[in-house]
Amino acid sequence: MIDHAHDLASVRDATERLLTAVGKLDNASVTESSRLPGWSRGHVLAHLARNADALVNVLEGRPMYVSGEARDADIERDAPRLLEAQLTDVRESAARFQETGAVPADWSRTVTLRNGVTDTAARVPFRRWIEVELHHVDLGIGYELEDLPADFTERENEFLAARFAGHPDVPPTRLTDGTRAWRTGREADAPEVTVTGAPADLLGWLAGRRAGTALTVEGGPLPALPPL
Secondary structure, three states: OOOHHHHHHHHHHHHHHHHHHHHHOOOOOOOOOOOOOEEHHHHHHHHHHHHHHHHHHHHOOOOOOOHHHHHHHHHHHHHHHHHHHHHHHHHHHHHHHHHOOOOOOOOOOOOOHHHHHHHHHHHHOOOOHHHHHHHHHOOOOOOOOOOOOOOHHHHHHHHHHHHOOOOOOOOOOOEEEEOOOOEOOOOOOOOOEEEOOOOOHHHHOOOOOOOOOEEEEEEEOOOOOOOE
């Protein structure tokens, strides 16, 4: 069962970790490249702030973004800002998200996200948690996939395995970290490929953050995953 209150608290804690880490940077560091192709650290921080506001829109029944073009333009506009402006924006937008999440609501209702994707309102805090944790890693400032909370990594692996389930371009695949196992890809009587690895390495591959070279693959080559 999804516990949105737990996830809101986890988002708050993850945001504080990120703000503390980013607060140790300087203005020049914000302009340096992140681990995301074509994005500086400023782009990542601007995206995090605008994503918080976009998810407020979702919870309040408005379109997540006016358009894809407007989303991209807002990030480009905000990316060059100085460190203090970036920190203030991430902090204040995060507070708006928390305030919206604290309003009594029907958390079982269906909401619409970007590109027409739908989900339950109760899943929105976890989606925000994903944004904060993975983009903290993307900043390239010493926070790695291995540093993510274990419960987050387990849930995100399950979430991403479900996301690729039934995808026609992904062969039937069994994923395991040696303790837990998930299935993804096209449906079949038995998985064609088994991918085994540490939780962080599985997450890195599923989330497009690592090539998967640390994973063990049986039954075929490591499947190529579509972009998120």
